[in-house]
Amino acid sequence: MWPFSRTRPAAAPESTGADSASAASLAALVQALPEPVLVLDRKGTVLFANPPAVAALETEARGQHISVAIRAPAVLAAVRDVLAGEAPQHVEHEIKVPAPKLFGVYVAAIGGMGESPAVLIQLRDLTREQQVERMRADFVANASHELRTPLASLSGFIETLLGAAREDAAARQKFLELMRAQAFRMKRLIDDLLSLSRIEMNVHVRPSSRVDLVEIARHVAEALAGMAKAEDCAIVLDFNEPLVVNGDRDELVQVVQNLVENALKYAGAGKRIELGGGSSEGQVELTVRDFGPGIAEQHIPRLTERFYRVDVQESRARGGTGLGLAIVKHILNRHRGRLIVSSNLGKGSVFTLRLPAA
Ligand code: ADP
Numbered sequence: 001m002w003p004f005s006r007t008r009p010a011a012a013p014e015s016t017g018a019d020s021a022s023a024a025s026l027a028a029l030v031q032a033l034p035e036p037v038l039v040l041d042r043k044g045t046v047l048f049a050n051p052p053a054v055a056a057l058e059t060e061a062r063g064q065h066i067s068v069a070i071r072a073p074a075v076l077a078a079v080r081d082v083l084a085g086e087a088p089q090h091v092e093h094e095i096k097v098p099a100p101k102l103f104g105v106y107v108a109a110i111g112g113m114g115e116s117p118a119v120l121i122q123l124r125d126l127t128r129e130q131q132v133e134r135m136r137a138d139f140v141a142n143a144s145h146e147l148r149t150p151l152a153s154l155s156g157f158i159e160t161l162l163g164a165a166r167e168d169a170a171a172r173q174k175f176l177e178l179m180r181a182q183a184f185r186m187k188r189l190i191d192d193l194l195s196l197s198r199i200e201m202n203v204h205v206r207p208s209s210r211v212d213l214v215e216i217a218r219h220v221a222e223a224l225a226g227m228a229k230a231e232d233c234a235i236v237l238d239f240n241e242p243l244v245v246n247g248d249r250d251e252l253v254q255v256v257q258n259l260v261e262n263a264l265k266y267a268g269a270g271k272r273i274e275l276g277g278g279s280s281e282g283q284v285e286l287t288v289r290d291f292g293p294g295i296a297e298q299h300i301p302r303l304t305e306r307f308y309r310v311d312v313q314e315s316r317a318r319g320g321t322g323l324g325l326a327i328v329k330h331i332l333n334r335h336r337g338r339l340i341v342s343s344n345l346g347k348g349s350v351f352t353l354r355l356p357a358a
Pocket of ligand 1: 258262263266267290292293294295303304308309310311315316319320321322323324325326349
């Protein structure tokens, strides 16, 4: 059990002159550390808490019993154990309010300083690591699911061709076409995944060639002329000046192409798409405007998440992978740029790229 009273107020360390001199050095050392650190006496009272600890725990902590400063039974048990002579311990401490946080807590006895100080507690904020780990797990689950769906239908068609449809030429033709569509879907998904990982690997390398976004817009409009014609949609360009940035041309083509393709897929039929832009205060902007159904407000902040779609069935039917805007965001990050989305339901959407001018 807990070897001391929790209710006793914080007392000055009971120590000799030599002890108090070394306690003062320890306090100065703890104060200078960049990581959150607390030092307790044998009674479990916080003797010192450095500024990172005060910020992390959102309480002054000094003078409080550890059970008040950190409300976590695992931490209390670790303090009790190290005071009883056990080895240092690593435990976790999760807080839910005001914002969820996860800390790794290291608890060790401080030897050779007499009665007090007696215990060192170091905190490490693991919140970000935990989030990244969750995102990684979600990503693997989503990617596997997206690949498994076309694979399952391919297997189904193969079984049918080997069985019931073996001698039926018309059915065979139909199934082979369906299989081709599923194989294309898998290829698109794998291409997008590879694209995303290649861009992520280069995220810290800033591209340095000079490219003109207007030339890129023209190139994309030409490349997608066939798709626009099939949707009975006009792509209109309206630029008054070159928009030169430091960038990787292929990647910026991919950005503009993804945005124009999306506009064609989700908003193009029978309408028009406008590409325009300008520059001011060292920034250039390129806008892709459509006059389609628009996107409800609650979806807008999530559009660049991997595999996020407003309507999964519609995206799949139109050959979408749910990765297009995630790729756009990553490429823009690498270019120190950003994507701004605004949309009006029933009226259309505007996707704006903003990049530093060259
Ligand atoms: P996808 O491969 O599904 O097109 P994206 O990441 O490119 O994936 O886009 C995510 C989702 O955003 C799409 O599934 C679609 O629901 C929505 N979206 C993107 N662009 C538009 C647009 N211009 N108009 C309406 N919805 C759009």
